[in-house]
Amino acid sequence: MRRNRLVLLAAITIALFSSAISSAAVPKKGGAPIRAQAPTVAEAKAFVDEAEGKLLELSVEASRAGWVQSTYITDDTEVLAAKASERAINAGVGYAKKATRYDKLKLPEDVARKMLLLKNGLTLAAPSNPKESEEVTRIGAAMEGAYGKGKYCSQGKEKCLDIQEISKIMAESRDAAQLLDVWRGWHAIAVPMRPQFQRFVELANKGARELGFADTGAMWRSKYDMPPDAFAKEVDRLWEQLKPLYVSLHAYVRWRLREKYGDAVPANGPIPAHLLGNIWAQDWSNVYDLVKPAQADPGYDLTKILEAKKTDAKEMVRYGERFFTSLGFDPLPPTFWERSLFTKPRDREVVCHASAWDVDNVNDLRIKMCIEATAEDFTTIHHELGHNFYQRAYNAKPGLFRDSANDGFHEAVGDTIALSITPEYLVKIGLLDKAPDTSKDIGLLLHKALEKLAFLPFGLLVDQWRWKVFAGDVTPAEYNHAWWELRTKYQGVDAGVARSEMDFDPGAKYHVAANVPYTRYFLAAILQFQFHRALSQAAGCTGPLHRCSIYGNKVAGKKLDTMLQMGLSRPWQDALEAISGKREMDATAIRDYFAPLQKWLDEQNKGKPTGW
Numbered sequence: 306m307r308r309n310r311l312v313l314l315a316a317i318t319i320a321l322f323s324s325a326i327s328s329a330a331v332p333k334k335g336g337a338p339i340r341a342q343a344p345t346v347a348e349a350k351a352f353v354d355e356a357e358g359k360l361l362e363l364s365v366e367a368s369r370a371g372w373v374q375s376t377y378i379t380d381d382t383e384v385l386a387a388k389a390s391e392r393a394i395n396a397g398v399g400y401a402k403k404a405t406r407y408d409k410l411k412l413p414e415d416v417a418r419k420m421l422l423l424k425n426g427l428t429l430a431a432p433s434n435p436k437e438s439e440e441v442t443r444i445g446a447a448m449e450g451a452y453g454k455g456k457y458c459s460q461g462k463e464k465c466l467d468i469q470e471i472s473k474i475m476a477e478s479r480d481a482a483q484l485l486d487v488w489r490g491w492h493a494i495a496v497p498m499r500p501q502f503q504r505f506v507e508l509a510n511k512g513a514r515e516l517g518f519a520d521t522g523a524m525w526r527s528k529y530d531m532p533p534d535a536f537a538k539e540v541d542r543l544w545e546q547l548k549p550l551y552v553s554l555h556a557y558v559r560w561r562l563r564e565k566y567g568d569a570v571p572a573n574g575p576i577p578a579h580l581l582g583n584i585w586a587q588d589w590s591n592v593y594d595l596v597k598p599a600q601a602d603p604g605y606d607l608t609k610i611l612e613a614k615k616t617d618a619k620e621m622v623r624y625g626e627r628f629f630t631s632l633g634f635d636p637l638p639p640t641f642w643e644r645s646l647f648t649k650p651r652d653r654e655v656v657c658h659a660s661a662w663d664v665d666n667v668n669d670l671r672i673k674m675c676i677e678a679t680a681e682d683f684t685t686i687h688h689e690l691g692h693n694f695y696q697r698a699y700n701a702k703p704g705l706f707r708d709s710a711n712d713g714f715h716e717a718v719g720d721t722i723a724l725s726i727t728p729e730y731l732v733k734i735g736l737l738d739k740a741p742d743t744s745k746d747i748g749l750l751l752h753k754a755l756e757k758l759a760f761l762p763f764g765l766l767v768d769q770w771r772w773k774v775f776a777g778d779v780t781p782a783e784y785n786h787a788w789w790e791l792r793t794k795y796q797g798v799d800a801g802v803a804r805s806e807m808d809f810d811p812g813a814k815y816h817v818a819a820n821v822p823y824t825r826y827f828l829a830a831i832l833q834f835q836f837h838r839a840l841s842q843a844a845g846c847t848g849p850l851h852r853c854s855i856y857g858n859k860v861a862g863k864k865l866d867t868m869l870q871m872g873l874s875r876p877w878q879d880a881l882e883a884i885s886g887k888r889e890m891d892a893t894a895i896r897d898y899f900a901p902l903q904k905w906l907d908e909q910n911k912g913k914p915t916g917w
């Protein structure tokens with residue numbers, strides 16, 4: 306499920322990116338004194354080397370503590386992991402502030418890039434006032450904690466529902482009243498966060514301004530190798546490329562849901578957000594059975610095939626590894642198989658959200674996942690291994706460059722490989738006897754569109770809202786109203802029950818409560834199709850894009866590896882050029898991929914209203 310993957314993406318980013326880009330906050334006594342005269346290039350270089358070494362060391366420490374915490378949850382491991390990550394974050398803030406001292410120097414290219422990464426790699430810049438720094442950290446932890454503990458206890462019932470149970474109801478129930486009830490129940494968990502969030506924004510902005518950014522949103526946008534405002538425009542441009550396709554999908558799903566739910570779904574307005582199979586209406590694949598085409602079901606069920614073969618967890622992972630080795634990558638190291646967590650232990654609590662780790666930032670690769678023999682986990686394994694193969698590809702680069710070209714790239718790689726899990730691929734690896742003929746493609750494409758295409762406007766709007774909030778364009782008095790304005794504008798959904806400024810619906814999303822930037826998921830959704838198209842062309846695939854698989858193709862593998870090896874050493878435009886020959890992100894690859902579906906949707910929608 307995307308939600309699971311998103312949360313774990315956050316985990317990997319926090320574990321690796323932030324901590325890798327953060328380090329010793331508090332200047333030690335006896336350290337280099339701040340000099341009044343202008344610093345020299347040699348001093349700048351020495352500073353960067355020290356920061357790089359220290360950050361790498363703290364990142365490894367935080368990863369080790371984080372791994373133990375996630376695979377053995379106790380009060381003690383939580384404290385130890387929090388302490389290690391606080392050390393890394395504080396160090397990052399400290400180095401970011403010190404780096405501004407060298408702003409006016411003309412530095413060698415690699416030193417200049419590292420200096421830039423030190424300054425703009427932070428997600429949260431704590432203010433230098435120790436009281437305020439402590440306060441912002443505490444509020445951040447409290448909001449994330451409140452989200453994690455969030456439960457809906459409906460009146461008269463003894464049992465309270467957590468997010469997993471609510472998600473299951475959202476996915477499986479077809480009772481509109483029950484869906485609305487749990488939807489409303491989950492959103493109530495965020496109400497107490499509202500004053501905390503308001504204060505958090507004030508303090509986070511104060512810290513960002515100390516680093517020279519206009520606000521925290523501008524700080525987030527600064528890491529994309531272009532001016533923050535130009536990046537915001539770039540995101541708008543990509544969305545405009547996709548909007549017509551999304552509007553077609555939206556119109557089709559709306560009239561099919563109207564057949565099921567009657568007037569609860571309007572003929573030509575926004576779709577009520579609780580009827581789309583997911584608490585945030587960000588993934589609609591759970592309502593596939595309500596909207597599936599009559600004659601175009603794919604005709605095979607990978608979950609049933611894996612079950613029938615009695616595929617165990619390790620063998621599931623072997624399938625994923627073999628995809629990468631078929632492209633020319635080396636097999637995973639023996640320690641991967643010894644140290645990963647593949648199944649849910651019976652005797653202790655673990656974080657089951659799948660995630661990928663590179664504990665020593667060199668070769669200690671691992672995944673953590675409670676694998677079951679399902680089609681969904683089969684795909685998720687490919688996604689996670691994408692992180693691991695990326696991590697290993699850039700492990701020879703200097704510490705500060707051991708990350709993806711931008712944060713969207715890391716999430717896109719494994720999904721790119723997963724787009725190659727075509728019926729023909731399943732035949733090649735012996736999981737399917739015969740690929741269904743192309744008349745069944747609409748079913749496969751519609752299912753994928755409900756997952757990937759439906760996600761895009763949500764992936765975009767979460768940070769559209771936060772950017773406006775951090776910039777002060779949305780004031781606390783209009784937090785919730787502005788949220789729903791954006792949800793309606795981009796997603797074409799609205800709340801099935803009246804909302805007011807007593808509510809704080811953005812906080813019912815993990816990434817808002819936990820202060821994790823979200824645009825990366827929008828970028829990843831775009832980039833994976835762009836990568837898939839480029840690699841399919843390299844592999845000589847001339848058929849429809851959704852039937853191309855790069856499995857076994859060394860030319861495509863080499864192209865992918867070239868990009869992966871660059872890590873964060875060059876602007877992302879260079880990395881994109883290495884794999885696709887283009888320097889701009891391009892959403893037309895999604896349109897190419899879904900072209901047969903777009904045609905089919907337009908036929909289905911004839912005479913029906915579109916838009917909202």
Ligand SMILES: [Zn+2]
Pocket residue numbers: 310313314317688689692715716
């Ligand atoms: Zn991921």
